[in-house]
Amino acid sequence: MTSDIKKQAAHDAERMLHSVWLGRGIPVDPVAIARMAGLRVVEAKLDENILGALVKEPNQDPTILLNDGDGENRKRFTCAHEIGHFVRRSDDDTEYTTVDLRNPDSASGTNPEEVYANEFAACLLMPANEVKILADFGVEDWEMAIKFKVSREAMQFRLKNLGLR
Amino acid sequence: MADAEPPPAAAEIAAATQEVQGVVQAGTARDAPELPPHLKNLPEQGQWLELLARRQELQLKGTYAKGILWLLGVQFAVADLVFVIYAWAGRDWNLSAQVIDVWLGATVVQMIGVVQIVTRHLFPRRDDRGGA
Numbered sequence: 001m002t003s004d005i006k007k008q009a010a011h012d013a014e015r016m017l018h019s020v021w022l023g024r025g026i027p028v029d030p031v032a033i034a035r036m037a038g039l040r041v042v043e044a045k046l047d048e049n050i051l052g053a054l055v056k057e058p059n060q061d062p063t064i065l066l067n068d069g070d071g072e073n074r075k076r077f078t079c080a081h082e083i084g085h086f087v088r089r090s091d092d093d094t095e096y097t098t099v100d101l102r103n104p105d106s107a108s109g110t111n112p113e114e115v116y117a118n119e120f121a122a123c124l125l126m127p128a129n130e131v132k133i134l135a136d137f138g139v140e141d142w143e144m145a146i147k148f149k150v151s152r153e154a155m156q157f158r159l160k161n162l163g164l165r
Numbered sequence: 166m167a168d169a170e171p172p173p174a175a176a177e178i179a180a181a182t183q184e185v186q187g188v189v190q191a192g193t194a195r196d197a198p199e200l201p202p203h204l205k206n207l208p209e210q211g212q213w214l215e216l217l218a219r220r221q222e223l224q225l226k227g228t229y230a231k232g233i234l235w236l237l238g239v240q241f242a243v244a245d246l247v248f249v250i251y252a253w254a255g256r257d258w259n260l261s262a263q264v265i266d267v268w269l270g271a272t273v274v275q276m277i278g279v280v281q282i283v284t285r286h287l288f289p290r291r292d293d294r295g296g297a
Contacts, residue, residue, distance in 0.1 A: 031200075041197040064197075
């Protein structure tokens with residue numbers, strides 16, 4: 001079940017990259033991608049427990065809201081994560097609000113929506129082909145993290161998921 | 166599903182939802198910045214990979230260079246040792262000039278040949294690649 005969700009997320013992220021980011025190399029800019037996909041991306045000071053949110057209101061473009069208090073790499077991952085939620089709900093025309101909190105449930109891999117969004121974000125920011133090539137060259141995880149502009153922890157997790165380290 | 170972790174408290178989610186909806190509706194949030202230009206101007210992926218390939222080649226050259234130097238040392242040591250044994254145990258120290266010439270000459274040619282093959286064929290000059 002989780003495996004199918006992850007495969008779908010990887011597939012969708014790859015299609016998103018091909019659709020709007022082809023040839024632009026790395027690091028991928030999730031804010032630019034979101035805007036090209038028709039989303040507004042804004043940031044504001046939020047409660048420290050809130051990572052970000054995706055808000056869809058009637059007759060409005062969906063809005064990704066990021067927490068101004070977070071670091072750049074964290075915000076990049078949150079933005080990519082919210083794009084994942086958007087893609088997952090792209091056929092949902094009703095109004096909705098998805099809030100991501102800084103709690104273990106988001107990362108534990110138990111909630112299918114979060115599993116999808118996390119995998120989508122990882123695949124969007126750290127495309128498998130590029131990661132594999134760099135891994136073949138023996139590039140260290142911290143070097144890759146700098147190149148992809150993600151946290152070292154996220155990079156290590158991605159390498160592990162791809163079976164490269 | 167029985168082993169699934171409990172979701173965040175409903176009240177916590179409700180409060181967070183209310184907060185983010187309030188921020189979006191109030192229009193107080195500012196546009197999130199895209200990647201700054203100096204990061205967008207990083208070398209394209211192909212150039213990056215080319216740089217990595219050059220780095221890997223340099224590392225490989227270093228390994229070969231150390232190996233060749235080590236082999237050269239061993240080769241000359243063995244040649245000299247056999248030379249001494251030949252002179253000492255075999256005949257006398259008055260070796261003919263012809264024997265010395267051939268012996269040392271063959272050793273030098275052999276090592277130059279090995280180095281030439283490795284450097285010329287394993288690591289061709291960049292300006293030789295694809296050249297007419």
